[in-house]
Amino acid sequence: MTALLDAEGRAAPGTALARLQERGFVHEILGELKSGKEATVYLGRSPLGPVAVKIYRDAEVRSFKNDQRYLEGRWVGDARLSRAIQRRSGAGREALKAMWAAQEYLVLWEAWRAGLPVPEPLVGPHVSDITMAGEVVLMRFVGDPDAPAPRLSDALLDADEAADAFAQSVAAMKALWRLGLVHGDFSTYNLLWWQGRVTVIDVPQAMRADQPAAREVLAQDAASLVRTFARLGIEADADEVLRTVTAEH
Numbered sequence: 001m002t003a004l005l006d007a008e009g010r011a012a013p014g015t016a017l018a019r020l021q022e023r024g025f026v027h028e029i030l031g032e033l034k035s036g037k038e039a040t041v042y043l044g045r046s047p048l049g050p051v052a053v054k055i056y057r058d059a060e061v062r063s064f065k066n067d068q069r070y071l072e073g074r075w076v077g078d079a080r081l082s083r084a085i086q087r088r089s090g091a092g093r094e095a096l097k098a099m100w101a102a103q104e105y106l107v108l109w110e111a112w113r114a115g116l117p118v119p120e121p122l123v124g125p126h127v128s129d130i131t132m133a134g135e136v137v138l139m140r141f142v143g144d145p146d147a148p149a150p151r152l153s154d155a156l157l158d159a160d161e162a163a164d165a166f167a168q169s170v171a172a173m174k175a176l177w178r179l180g181l182v183h184g185d186f187s188t189y190n191l192l193w194w195q196g197r198v199t200v201i202d203v204p205q206a207m208r209a210d211q212p213a214a215r216e217v218l219a220q221d222a223a224s225l226v227r228t229f230a231r232l233g234i235e236a237d238a239d240e241v242l243r244t245v246t247a248e249h
């Protein structure tokens, strides 16, 4: 926490978190929720209630393989920016973190507006606001501040709940596909369980369904969903899941 805020609870001047504080999007950071591979998620207090504050960490730690998909694809059109990112210069690293955050916001907005079970994004949808937020993704917190929603990978579910959670997860995957999106890291590690509802999180790597690799990534998502649900006692077939997700009806 000390690294994020000073004794008065202010973020370092000039940082994206300070901008969000100044503009009243978030009042204070209450604690760290989880430090993952690519970001640290904090619990924050905002005018709208508890918020999850996901701050992308330095791009060094991100897998280069993942970045490459964007660098070579639709994302970086500018050669200088691309080179700065490849070199991992200071500016390049900042750009890359902001790029991942922006991508996460855009996917969250699209999914949220279509009524899918994702956390409500709290900055945007205007691109100028999303740019202002830099590497910080602010979204509705799922759970109680005292008891954050567990991931399905950690949750203790009885057989009926597990079957329900699996059905909701497959339905969410299908709804995303219908929207033209493939999550790209779909497993119980990125599904929260709260009051009998599944929430899909961690969406920055989502890709368009019309990208060449989309079907393959969808198949991988189906396989990891089935594999990770085995711990919850669900025996399912990945091909069957894939058929359900892509079926017209």
Ligand SMILES: Nc1ncnc2c1ncn2[C@@H]1O[C@H](COP(=O)(O)OP(=O)(O)OP(=O)(O)O)[C@@H](O)[C@H]1O
Residues within 6 Å of the ligand: 033, 034, 035, 036, 037, 038, 039, 040, 041, 052, 054, 119, 139, 140, 141, 142, 143, 148, 149, 150, 151, 189, 190, 201, 202, 203
């Ligand atoms: N909106 C939210 N509400 C409650 N908890 C959240 C929310 N978003 C994220 N979390 C918590 O923070 C954790 C990390 O979030 P996320 O998966 O988006 O980041 P990550 O850096 O990819 O983490 P990992 O490497 O563990 O996958 C989640 O597993 C969850 O416990």
Ligand SMILES: [Mg+2]
Residues within 6 Å of the ligand: 036, 189, 190, 202
């Ligand atoms: Mg995750």
